[in-house]
Amino acid sequence: MSSVYAFEATSLEGKPTTVGEHRGKVMLIVNVASKCGFTYQYEGLEALYRKYKERGFVVAGFPCNQFKKQEPGDAREIRDFCSLTYDVSFPMYAKIDVNGPGAHPLYRWLKRERRGAFGTQSIKWNFTKFLIDREGNVKARYAPTKKPQALEGAIEALL
16 A cells, blocks of 8 residues: 555444545554553643644554553443543544554554664554654654654644
């Protein structure tokens, strides 16, 4: 696939959709987890979403349980945690794998488009972030240690 918009996804509520529902927006795609040392980043992700959504920005959260089983819950538990703990209102999707033979096709594509440190493809941990421009191009990949608020300049440049 040559565009992020072609990938199918399932909403956290179980509805089939595509990433194409965000066509024309700047996107931040993030693999998330509820029991991780970086889980506090939900707060920063939500702040970015609320600040820039009216200008055409969206955060897309993809729960993943591949890193020390830090996303053990089912869809309802994930939704409840995100809503009650961080008041998350950005789009969340069904739990996926981001590495290995069962990796979601979106993540296989993202990793090919923008490699990590030292040219690696694999996702190293929860809260790895991919910044996508309005045309669906991967513009940047950020390590989990990069706090959401540190991305404001890059987001502003694409808006």
